[in-house]
Amino acid sequence: xxxxxxxxxxxxxxxxxxxxxxxxxxxxxxxxxxxxxxxxxxxxxxxxxxxxxxxxxxxxxxxxxxxxxxxxxxxxxxxxxxxxxxxxxxxxxxxxxxxxxxxxxxxxxxxxxxxxxxxxxxxxxxxxxxxxxxxxxxxxxxx
Ligand SMILES: [Zn+2]
Ligand SMILES: [Zn+2]
Ligand SMILES: [Zn+2]
Numbered sequence: 001x002x003x004x005x006x007x008x009x010x011x012x013x014x015x016x017x018x019x020x021x022x023x024x025x026x027x028x029x030x031x032x033x034x035x036x037x038x039x040x041x042x043x044x045x046x047x048x049x050x051x052x053x054x055x056x057x058x059x060x061x062x063x064x065x066x067x068x069x070x071x072x073x074x075x076x077x078x079x080x081x082x083x084x085x086x087x088x089x090x091x092x093x094x095x096x097x098x099x100x101x102x103x104x105x106x107x108x109x110x111x112x113x114x115x116x117x118x119x120x121x122x123x124x125x126x127x128x129x130x131x132x133x134x135x136x137x138x139x140x141x142x143x
Contacts, residue, residue, distance in 0.1 A: 001069070001087060003029055009067055023049035024060050028083050035073055035080035035100040073130060096135035103135070 001009075006025050007017055015021070027036075027044040036044075038057055046052045061081060064070045071084045073095065080100060085091070094103040110127055117124040 001083060006069060006083075009069060010063075013067060015063060020045070020049050020052055020056055021060055023052065024057065025064075028064075028081070032083055033102055035075075035082050035095065035102055037078055037080055037100075041081065075132075092129045092131065094131050094133065094135075096138055097132050098134055098138040098141075101135045101137070105131075 003025060006029075007022075010017060010021070023045045024041065026048060027041055030044075038054070038061065041061075042052065042054050042057045045057065061070060065072065068086075069084050071082050071086075073080045075095075075097065082102065085104070088104075089106075090108060092105045092108065094105060096102075110129070113127075114124055
């Protein structure tokens with residue numbers, strides 16, 4: 001989703017497009033391929049809009065999450081965020097535990113499990129699979 005699409009969804013749900021909200025969305029778009037923490041989001045938003053405060057960041061993330069615009073991962077107790085990417089179709093992520101970079105994998109390895117669920121007469125509706133590790137860039141740094 002691009003900037004305009006996100007604003008459209010917000011307007012449709014009667015949310016005002018405040019400068020702060022705009023800045024938050026801008027930061028999320030700039031970090032489209034990385035997961036970021038609330039603290040990082042706060043710091044970067046503050047660079048764009050000086051009057052930003054952390055409670056507004058929390059509130060806006062909650063709104064965006066409720067509108068299904070946010071993809072959230074909890075890694076060792078820390079919540080990490082990026083814009084939802086489900087509109088490109090079903091896919092999985094490689095997530096770097098060091099820098100939060102995410103990479104998309106279009107291949108879905110769940111077919112066998114879907115078959116096994118069927119055999120148990122279980123109606124499988126959804127699944128999530130995230131693969132954690134270290135990206136190429138961060139592997140170099142570790143040497
Ligand atoms: Zn994705
Ligand atoms: Zn990395
Ligand atoms: Zn899948």
